[in-house]
Amino acid sequence: MTTPNGYSINSTRSDESEDEEPLIENDAAHPQCCSARLNLAVLMSLGFAVVYALRVNLSVAMVVMVNTTDPEPAKNSTVFHACPLQPGTENTSDHFTQPAGVPQYPWDSETQGWLLGAFFFGYLCTQIPGGYLAGHYGGSIFLGLGVLGTAVLTLLTPLAAQMGSYWLFALRALEGFGEGVTFPAMMAMWARWAPPMERSRLMALSGSGSNFGAFLALPLTGYICQTLGWPAVFYICGGAGCVWSIFWFALVSDDPRTHRRISEEERDYIINSIGPQGTGHGWSVPLVPMLLSGPLWAVILSQMCSNWSYYTLLTSLPTYMDLILHFDLQSNGFLSALPYLGAWIVSNLSGVAADYLIERRVYSVTVVRKLFTILGLLPAAGCLMAVSYVGCDHILTITFLTLSTSIGGITAAGIYMNQIDIAPRYAGFLLGFTNTFGTIPGVLAPIVTGYFTEDHTLAGWRKVFWLAAGINAGGALVYAIFGSGKIQPWAITEEDRAEAEKKRSRSISA
Incomplete structure (x- = not known):
């Protein structure tokens, strides 16, 4: 497709302004409905829903896995409640009732924080190698094995917990090790599958599966814990991951060129619209120019800042709902899930809106990325600050927490x-690189939260929310100044330049 001003949107113009990026040609747009690329996005979304169910189930199950919040209270001390107990919850032992024979463990808040953060120690290790290998070989095998491996390990969670907290820590770290390749593999696949005019909506749909998975897993985990006992949570979630992997390996291909069920029209549309950039990067990558790239570091720092608040709520919100607001387990799971339903809806809508603005050339890619980042981070930070001041008001607390995570979408x-x-x-290698840094908050946030909230006071939780809000705002500022949506010079090969020149000549002659 040529733009209204006559340029091919894959061409590189010497007189192009600083705010305009060369977009990629969209000669004969193939409809998305029932297309192979949309089917890929839906299946990938379901995969990430499973991935996040495997990741967050421990956050809710932890509430009933421990037999007391403070296993060794000081002598002659009284139990302190930051907020008044709700009617009918004066006997807090009801919160921890489990079916007969289900074990519980005397883990203090510090131990719980380490266990909740254990996943991310392993997750850090495989991001970069996973992204590198997925960019070279294709991402489907790495994404599929990442989910399958994590699912199989999840089935062993009850056994590891019975053996001791150190064994459970090691198991969760191994789960993170296996799952670390999944998001880089997703990005590597979309580099070959997503036409530039559809990137935002396809990638938002696939990535938003993580929010949908958290939305489903949090209340279902609470329900399963109360009815079947907490071990059943890990058996059911692990089994779901194994079933998903069967469909993934049977239906998915790394590249539209090798997909068995794609139409010829869609295949040609995808290949022509992406151009030479939709191929593997080989064994060599321009590592030094990458490390010196300002726009890449803007992504890294901003993603770290955004992830701090996301992971804080993902791992610690069920604990806040239980210890501070005193919701029963089923209400805890449902209310903890509401923010992720909002984020799932908002992220998909934002993907459609971003593609619309880019395709209509209302704004450049750079402006769109900055606009959506700032709108997602600053208001979310404001909502977290509001949470720290509403105290024990259940309705306002739930409202602001839901708004914060939803807007973050x-x-x-x-x-x-x-x-x-x-x-x-x-893209796959870069996501592995940025997500490695972006995972650091996943390791630190639960530990810092456990440190701040050791006494289970509102003042301690206020520090947690203030810190998350401040880091969020810092991320918005960094990206607003240094972010970019332009293809970087170190990412352009001679083949890319020759292809761009060929398309520009064809556009001018047309």
Whole structure:
């Protein structure tokens, strides 16, 4: 497709302004409905729903896995409640009732924080190698094995917990090790599958499965814990991951060129619209220019800041609902899930809106990514600050927590897909690189939260929310100044330049 001003949107113009990025040609747009690329996005979304169910189930199950919040209270001390107990919950032992024979463990809040953060120690290790290998070989095998491996390990969680907290820590770290390849593999696949005019909506749909998985897993985990006992949570979630992997390996292909059920029209549309950037990067990557790239570091720092608040709520919100607001387990799971339903809806809408603005050339890719990042981070930070001041007001607390995470979903069309803008061919490797840094908050946030909230006071939780809000705002500022949506010079090969020149000549002659 040529733009209204006569340019092919894959061409590189010497007189192009700083705010305009060369977009990629969309000669004969193939409809998305029932297409192979949309089917891929839906299946990938379901995969990430499973992935996040496997990741967050421990957050809710932890409430009933421990037999007391403070296993060794000081002598002659009284139980302190930061907020008044709700009617009918004066006997807090009801919260921990489990079917006969289900074990519980005397883990203090510090131990719980380490266990909740254990996943991310392993998750850190495989991001970069996973992204590198997925960019070279294709992402389907790595994404599929990442989910399958994590699911199989999840089935062993009750056994590891019975053996001791150190064994459970090691198991969760191994789960993170296996799951670390999944998001880089997703990005590597979309570098070959997503036409540039559809990147935002396809990637938002697939990535938003993580929010949908958290939304389903949190209340279902609470229900399963109360009815079947907490071990059943890990058996059911692990089994779901194994079933999903069967469909994934049977239906998915790394590249539209090798897909068995794609139409010829859709295949040609995808290949022609992406161009040479939709191929593997080989064994070599321009590592030094990447490390010196300002736009890449803007993504890294902003993603770290955004992830701090996300992981804080993901791992610690069920504990806050239980210890501070005193919700019963089923209400805890449902209310903890509401923010992720909002984020799932908002992230998909933001993807559609971003594609609309880019395709209509209302704003450049750079402006769109910055706009959606700022709109996702700053208001979310304000909502977290509000949570710290509403105290024990249940309705306002739930409202602001839901708004914070929901609004944060806007960033799905901002920093969370920026790697594919600045270097499509290396997108999987770059996501592995940025997500390695972005996972550091997943390790630190539960530990810091456990430290601040050791006494289970509102003042301690206020520090947690203030810290998350401040880091969020810092991320918005960094990206607003240094972010970019332009393909970086180190990501462009001679083949890319020759292809761009050929398309520009064809556009001018047309």
